[in-house]
Amino acid sequence: MKILLQHLKKYRVETIFSTIFVAIMVISQLWQPKLLQQVLDAIVKDKMDEISSIGILLIVIAVIGLVAGILNTILSAKIAQGVGADIRESSFRKVQTFSFSNIERFSTGNLVVRQTNDITQVQNLVMLSLQSLTRIPIMFIGSFVLAMVTLPALWWVIILLVVLVVLIVMLTFGAMGKHFVKIQTFLDKVNAIAKENLAGMRVVKSFVQEDNEINRFTETSDKLTAHTIRVGVLFSVMIPAFMFVSNLAIVVSIYFVGDMVKDDPTVIGAVASFMNYLMQIMMAIIIGGMLTMMASRAFVSLGRISEVLNTDADITYDPNAKEEDLDGSVEFKDVSFRYEGDDENALSHISFKADPGETVGIVGATGSGKSTLAQLIPRLYDPQEGEVLIGGENLKKVNKKTLRQTVSLVLQRAVLFSGTISDNLRHGKQNASETEMENATTIAQAKEFIERQDKRYEAIVEERGNNYSGGQKQRLSISRGVIGTPKILILDDSTSALDAKSEKLVKEALANELNDTTTFIIAQKISSVIQADKILVLDKGKLVSVGSHHELLQTSSVYQEIYETQKGKDVFENE
Numbered sequence: 001m002k003i004l005l006q007h008l009k010k011y012r013v014e015t016i017f018s019t020i021f022v023a024i025m026v027i028s029q030l031w032q033p034k035l036l037q038q039v040l041d042a043i044v045k046d047k048m049d050e051i052s053s054i055g056i057l058l059i060v061i062a063v064i065g066l067v068a069g070i071l072n073t074i075l076s077a078k079i080a081q082g083v084g085a086d087i088r089e090s091s092f093r094k095v096q097t098f099s100f101s102n103i104e105r106f107s108t109g110n111l112v113v114r115q116t117n118d119i120t121q122v123q124n125l126v127m128l129s130l131q132s133l134t135r136i137p138i139m140f141i142g143s144f145v146l147a148m149v150t151l152p153a154l155w156w157v158i159i160l161l162v163v164l165v166v167l168i169v170m171l172t173f174g175a176m177g178k179h180f181v182k183i184q185t186f187l188d189k190v191n192a193i194a195k196e197n198l199a200g201m202r203v204v205k206s207f208v209q210e211d212n213e214i215n216r217f218t219e220t221s222d223k224l225t226a227h228t229i230r231v232g233v234l235f236s237v238m239i240p241a242f243m244f245v246s247n248l249a250i251v252v253s254i255y256f257v258g259d260m261v262k263d264d265p266t267v268i269g270a271v272a273s274f275m276n277y278l279m280q281i282m283m284a285i286i287i288g289g290m291l292t293m294m295a296s297r298a299f300v301s302l303g304r305i306s307e308v309l310n311t312d313a314d315i316t317y318d319p320n321a322k323e324e325d326l327d328g329s330v331e332f333k334d335v336s337f338r339y340e341g342d343d344e345n346a347l348s349h350i351s352f353k354a355d356p357g358e359t360v361g362i363v364g365a366t367g368s369g370k371s372t373l374a375q376l377i378p379r380l381y382d383p384q385e386g387e388v389l390i391g392g393e394n395l396k397k398v399n400k401k402t403l404r405q406t407v408s409l410v411l412q413r414a415v416l417f418s419g420t421i422s423d424n425l426r427h428g429k430q431n432a433s434e435t436e437m438e439n440a441t442t443i444a445q446a447k448e449f450i451e452r453q454d455k456r457y458e459a460i461v462e463e464r465g466n467n468y469s470g471g472q473k474q475r476l477s478i479s480r481g482v483i484g485t486p487k488i489l490i491l492d493d494s495t496s497a498l499d500a501k502s503e504k505l506v507k508e509a510l511a512n513e514l515n516d517t518t519t520f521i522i523a524q525k526i527s528s529v530i531q532a533d534k535i536l537v538l539d540k541g542k543l544v545s546v547g548s549h550h551e552l553l554q555t556s557s558v559y560q561e562i563y564e565t566q567k568g569k570d571v572f573e574n575e
Contacts, residue, residue, distance in 0.1 A: 003306050004122065007086045011079045015130065018079065021072035022134045028065025030142040032058060033276035037150070040272055076130035084123035091115050091308055099315040100380050101340050106308070109192030114308055117187055118301035125298035132287050140284035147277035150270050154253055158281065161249045165242065165282050169289035172238040173296070179227045180297040184304065186224035193217050199464075246282050250275055315382055321399040326391025326406050328356035328487035328518035330377060335386035337372060346372045347541045350386070354518055354534070356487070359511070361529025362522045363562060364538035370522045371412075373538070374490045377520070378407040390488065408486035412493040414477035416465030421450060421476065422457040428480040440483035443509040445502050446475035470497035478506065482514060490520045495528065503528070526559075526566055535559070 008015060035058045042050040095103075095111060103111070147158050197204060197213050204213055257271050331353040338345045347369045354360045362370045375381055376388050379395045388395045390406060408428065416424050425437050432440075437457055441447040449472055453459040465473045474497045481489060489510070495503045507528075510519060521529050529535050530549045537545040537552060537559045545556035552559040 003087070003309055004083070004126070004302060007083045007090075008079070008126075010086065011082055014075050014079050018072050018075040018130045019134045021068040021075065022131060023138060024068035025065045025072060026135050026138045026142070028061050028068065029139065029280065030146060031061050032065075033273040033280075034146065035061065036276070037270055037273035072131060076127050079130060080123045080127035083126050084119050087122060087305060088115055088119050091119070091305060094309050094311070097313045098311070099313055099382075100375070101314045102311060105340070107192065109195050110188050111308070112195070113184070113188045113191050114301075114304050118184065118304050121294075121298045121301035122305065125294050125302075128291055128294050132291050136284050136288045136291065139280055140288070143277040143280040143284065147274055147281065150277065151253075151257070151267075151274045154256060154274065157249055157253055157256075158278065161245060161278060161281060162285065164245045165285040168238060168241045168245065169285060169292070172234045172241075173289050173293045176231050176234050176293055176296070179231050181300050182227045183224060183231070183297075184300055186220055186227065189220045190217070190224055193220060242282065242286055246279060249278050249282075253278070315379060317400040317403075318397055321397055321402075323399050323402050324391075324393075326393060326398070326402060326487065328354075328406075328516070329389075329391055330354040330360075330488060330518060330520075331387075331389040331392075332373075332376075333387045333389065335376065335383045335388060337376060337381060337383040337385075339372075345541055347376075347383070350543045352536060352543060352546055354520070356518055357516050358533045359519045359521065359531070361532035361535040362520060362538065363524075363526060363529060363535060363559070365562075366524075367540075368538040369541040370538055371492055372541075373536075374409065374492050374520060374522055377488065377490060378409045379403060380409075405484065406486060407488045407490070408481045408484060409490045410478050410481035410492065410494040412496055414465065414470070414473035414494070414497075416461050416468070416473055416476060418463045419461055420455075420458050421461060424461055424476060425457070425480050425483055428482070429484040432483050436483055437479070439513070440479040441475075443482050443506070443513050444475045444478035445498075445505050445509070446472070446479050449475075471499070471502065474498060475502075475506075482510070485514065486517060488518045488520070489514065490522070492522045493524060496524070507531070526563055 035054055038054050039051055039058065042048075042054060092115060095115075106114075144158065144162075148155055193213075193216060197217070204210060253271065253274060257267060332350045335347060335350040336345050337347040350373065362373060364370050372381075376383060377390070379388070379398075382396070390398065390403070395403065417427070422432075422434075422437060425440065426432050428440070429436065434457060438447060441450055450456055450459070461467070465476070468476070474494055478491070478494055481491075481494075495506055498506065510517075521532060523529050526549070532549070534546055534548060535552055536543055537556050539558045544558050545552055547555060553563060
């Protein structure tokens, strides 16, 4: 609730006027039955002049109420949309500060639902609150008092109506509340399954898993549907129950007023006014119940949004750290790292040093910790023990902008954003010129297929780069990584989709054009790192050997085993 109030402060003036307009609207609604009673009294007494003047006043009051209601709706919508947009932006900004571990803790699909459906629920609550929060107490208290004054003898009918309506509201809305948490939970799961299937459609079709995935989706969707239907059933029972109670109150009122009319015909006007007030009392309670129901669902959503906004990023940067020009040296000092929830270290007591301009290969079996080690250099994770230093500075003391300008990471799975080629390249350097783009794409061997396109660097990139092949996406990703001429470049198996010739050309271009850049090459194939100045050999999260290719062939049993496994391939013919 605190987060909601913080964002409402921005719309303080609009909120005040919205409240004033809803108050005017409710006062108008309360005044109209009294004027209607006066009109009926005048008709009974045959006072035509009085009928005309009261009738005109009744129309004026109705118009004022209508205008006030319209203005309240406009302001409420503006505030609700504004608050929703502000919370959505704040949530998105917060997610951008999260480390990989934060994202993994929530999951991508979960965060998407929180930024869409959950914020929509909060938005609806703001809209309904501004329309009803002031309206409910004024309408209920005003109608209750005026109904008592109009026909004091039927005070017990009013009390009975209130008790019955409140009882229905408590039973139905109380039963609904527990389903809203389930609805949001299963909405998360449906979203996650749909996202996984759309992203992995090729895999699903390749292994003929359509039926299994449909069953998995259907099972979760059915649970979501079941809870939604239960809420719908409660609604379908609630509305007829309200109508039954209101009609019962009207019938009872008419029955007991029948004898009064014989003695005093003017009671007819009072009966009409009394019934209007009864309906307004019931509407106040119903609207209050609706608001409570919306609030119960929105508070669940608000709690989920607050969880995101109140989550501290696992990795923070020293706000007092100054921007500086660091060299490309990298040093690990007794570094150990363990993923959250794991019992064993992914890396244990890693120590090595890479000098500026060196090419460092990292090899090892699958799961040996190669990518984990690489992700510690740009500080995507922080180690639990030891220190990672760049340019002699501990990463925890380095300015964020300095770190991002110094280190560039190119992942094996090339991630491209919808837009244009130039948009994607400028993720690596925001103000990159076309000349810089040409140089970067030449190094990555991407220029040749870009030049074949009509719009060249303004060619469209579809969602996730689906209009490009795996090799083309990797070359664009490498281009993005080198365009800023980083002091440290990390290639995490990022040439795996390239043919041998293209891979060789990329490495030669990197060696010639970025000879001052410290380059880390993570690879499954020894041929990819055979020319490296030094090679780190990892085994089960431990650094077991360091040296050149020829040195490791003599000293490292793990390296020898990998080499012997791959020796039959012609990739070593030039060793």
